[in-house]
Amino acid sequence: MLDDSWGLPNIIAEGCTLCGQCVQVCERGALVLGETKPLLAHPEDCDGCGECEDVCPQGGIECAFEIVLADE
Numbered sequence: 001m002l003d004d005s006w007g008l009p010n011i012i013a014e015g016c017t018l019c020g021q022c023v024q025v026c027e028r029g030a031l032v033l034g035e036t037k038p039l040l041a042h043p044e045d046c047d048g049c050g051e052c053e054d055v056c057p058q059g060g061i062e063c064a065f066e067i068v069l070a071d072e
Contacts, residue, residue: 007048007064013037015058022052
């Protein structure tokens with residue numbers, strides 16, 4: 001059985017410049033800037049959209065999966 005965190009973004013502190021782009025792009029307000037890296041302060045609000053991963057210039061956020069819808 002998967003735990004509740006399996007679909008949440010993995011935030012890597014190394015290389016984070018605290019630019020805040022991930023926090024700005026998070027429409028759900030799940031991310032906040034911590035002292036050394038962004039924090040998933042409200043994991044229950046994260047919808048797994050992956051925008052934070054896409055916008056991070058340092059590649060410091062990894063999402064567990066990406067959903068791709070194919071045209072039929």
